[in-house]
Amino acid sequence: MKKGVFGFGLLLLMLSACKKDKTEIIREPLKVTDYYPNSGNQGTLVTVEGTGFSSNPSDVSATFSGTPADVLSATATEIVLRAPQKGSTGEIVMKVNGETLNIGRYTYQELSVQRISPANGAAGAHIRISGAGFSSLKGPAEVLINGKASIVVSASDTLLVVEVPAKVGTGPVKVKVDGKEATGQIFKYQAIAGISPLTGGKGTQVRVTGEGFEELAEGNYVDFNGIPALVKEASATSLLVIAPAEVGTGPLSVTINKQKVAGPIFTVVPPPVIETVSPLSGPGGSVMTIVGTTFSTVPEENKVSINGKLIPVTTATAGKLTLTLPGNTGNGRVVLSVNDQVVQGPEFKDQSLGINKLSPENGLAGTKVTITGTGFNAIAAQNMVTFNGVSATIISATETEIVVKAPVGLSTGPLKVINNGAEAIAPTLFSRAGVVTIAGGLGNKDLDISAYRSGSLAIDRHGNVFVLEVEKSRIKKISPQGVVTLFAGSPTGERGNKNGKGTEALFNFGANPGMDIDANDNLYISDGNLSVRKVSPQGEVSNFAIGLGNINKLAFDSRGILYVLGSFNGAWRINPEGLRTSINTNGMSDNSRPVIIDNMIYKLNNEGYFIDAFNLTTNNNLYRVIGANYGYADGIGQAAAFASINGMIADGNGDLIIADAGNVAIRKANLQTKEVSTIVKFKSGQAIDGSFSEASAGNIGDVIVDKEGNIYFIDNSNNAVRKIFLK
Template identity: 25%
Template sequence: MKSSFKLFCTIAAISIFECITACNKEIKENKPELTSVVPSSARGGDTITAFGKNLFTDISKVKVTINKKEARIITATPDSIQAVVPENAGSGRVSVSIGDETYEGPEFEYEYKVIVTTVAGTGTAGNKGGSAATATFNCPWGIVSDRNNNLFIADVYSRLIRKISLADSTVINYEIGNLDFASPYNIAIDHNTGNLFVTDFNKHVMKMDQSANMSVIYTAEMPLAGIAVSPNGSSLFIGNNTLGTITKTDINGMNPVLYTDNIITPRNIFYDHTGKMWVACYRFLYDITNSGTATPAYAYGDFGGWEAIPDTAGNFYLADHFKNCIHKIDKAGNITKIAGSGMAADIDGIGLEASFNGPQGITIDADGNLYVTTFNYDTNEGNKVRKIEFK
């Protein structure tokens, strides 16, 4: 009896092995192949069809990915698979996996839906705090995002630092008081401590700690514009708009040394996700090496603004103040207008159907959302904080 059972188990094991071997042989001899994707670009939620040959029809055994993100399969035939593009998939290859084998297909371009909304501000000039929907600003410029879902804004004509809590949509005012400091202009945050550092387009740099204590920590020749904190939180980098220089100090504003020069209007200094420094200014985006060598990396052409910010994919976003729109520079250096019709008005909407009234400062949060401050110097309108989402 035991011998019969052992014989049965042996035969069963051999049969399973032969079946697996035969399936693998069939897959190898009839290797699945993806040849094209139609359409080759689409948005999240759209349906695409991947064409090829020797594709499996049992969708329970097949997985399709776009840029390594799994897509929901609708139907499958031996020569095509229909699937839904996942939200925020991004651009990349379409692949099909059968068992442990993955077969690479063609490149797919993800078309982001650019959604523009208003975070805070009625448009009326003022300094009212409280609810973001009824709050007022007066020439908001520099803007940064912290790691606690807050935005901090240098409100120039109100001479205030403004905090927007995105969690509860409220605005808090921090008064600068009697410090020897003009109006706040640009702003940087030390993500290691939460401390803010602010220039005044005059001679000063102010520090505001997490308890809202403020002090002037650096004074130099005017006008001081761009400012950044090194990723390790040990140094400040301060741009002089007229001299075209960037000065390095320690985090307390002491021991200043010239870091780099010959930069046209260094109004916006920032780091990308790799720790590389960049400087945005009128007409150019500068690449700054660790030794302080400045090289124009991108020429904007007729771009009319001073502020830019990178994402983690290697793209840059530019706030075009005079054309009332937002541009994107992709990794290949292509410049595309992604939001704003060009009309001087803060109107919510999708992509080029939306509009901005003098976009000035720009920042990005951990989720990849952009935030833009607006002010129109001809009409004293704008005075809003806008949000740009990509879906």
């Protein structure tokens, strides 16, 4: 008895399990979405579209105004019927598996819209309407798409070609002829309203908004300037796509059923670059500033996280973001994502001690530096400040500000504050940078260079600087220790044309003579004797080239070929053996040496405040390559502005260093991007050495760069040669 009960229970359990394992089939609802044509003669094929139909024609039946019709084919989404003979105008009724559907009205008449091709497209596209009865002796056929009149491009009795109007929307195509109407299938209008974001790069997720999209992702083909992209999400009005690896700047387009619509330009930009984050530590409530490049100006398109916690961006420009620290982030890396392009920033410490700013951010030993931040000790001795590991003397301290003196032995590196075991690092390195006078000065008799605006400088491999004393037609040498000696020319300032060693030689300099140095430390000087003179490292003066006419500034290229500017007489190219050829370049100022890089001569224009170029390959003059207007402005190409340029030199990194005398500034121009920036803008006046914020200068003349990247310039009005430390 127990055994029988057990067996019956087991059978119940098996039956229950079978019911649970059985997959439930969910049927799509029986629904009609469209039918076409809605008129025609007997025998016309009518297509009914929808969902939930049967794929077996025997499960389907239909009548036209009560007259049975043939079912020619059936799928789950489309059934084709034939309008019956001897049928009459009235309703089409269809049954599927016994369930009745009212399809719509069918009119027996000559006028019939049977097929639209293509059934989707953008404004301006041409669509073909096939049917019958389009001809009329009374007037042309009218075509409406979604109720909006459309231009008929061509017409025959069985074919109309029309142009899709702008903003027509999605709806049926209707043809009117002689008071009769016929409606065909629904035309789906395609348009891209916008894309967001408009900039980015590989992997950027772009939201495309518009209309007429396919709701299945695979039905939409999206490309970025011809490169196909992955469609991640799709609806009738929105697509989410991923920018491909090979993405390039150009229009984003969507193609559906071979019909393409172009959208806005997607601009490829480099990934963001973080230059500084300030502060690198601090408490909640502090404002963090991130400085760099290629940020989005739309705050929401910049995603900043610390230790994996997302923090909203408060303000955004292309080069700076600000956000308020929420506190309790923990210690971790700052990560920035701009339109899905990610860059890793520095580590951040979640603590009370933090440094917001250094002022100045550069200087030499003895420079007074103000450190602002939070969590400092108001007792000066309780704080420790180091410059790249070297301890500094603290002058004063509060909880938010420390004033220190940059120590002897200073080198470029991180500045740190230590208080009660906590350590904070400044957002920028403190640079051993500033200005010192290496020779001369007002009232100093070692040099006599105050009378001329540009003059010329050169530096040899050993760090000796050579400067032309223009008024006295001689060359002075300044050792790395600052010792000034007469290198070549008359001790009394006598002029002439005489070769010889050192003080035996005589020169006859014009107002703006040029000087440059070759790889073997030989100096080459343009002389008023219509010649280029050569001076060996031992001071031996000889003629290198004669009979050149009026010449001034000169410079070597990387191959040892000398280029000599002939004032208004073009230029000369002279190889190491002295073989010369003329160059038909125009409009050069006497104030600055040319710079020759990659078969291009960069030269100061006659107007003196912008830079032209001459292509040595094509022999073409290029006008206003860098700068255009008189003034002061950093920027790219002609957006930059200078005033009275008196010198320029290549720094070995593809940049021009420019002496902008009119602005009392040393500027830099990247020759690849043509972007101009300011290295230092001095206060105008008597020569004062120190940090960039403290230093002042007078009228700046020629400029040169040594192998370590330090810059030297003539300060004419202060009768000095001065050196800018950048490292």
